[in-house]
Amino acid sequence: MPRQERLEAKAIKRILDARTREVVGWLYEWNTGEKLPCWKDGRREKVIYE
Secondary structure (H helix, E strand, C coil): CCCCCCCCEEEEEEEEECCCCCEEEEEEEECCCCEEEEECCCCCCCEEEC
């Protein structure tokens, strides 16, 4: 079975800094079912998905 190509994605959750609750990124789900974060200013460690 050929591998499905990532063509489109939609934001499904916000990623918040665990301490300040500031939005630091978004979690996207691609048409392949793959979920990947998109960070505003680089990857963060202590986060909450909302």
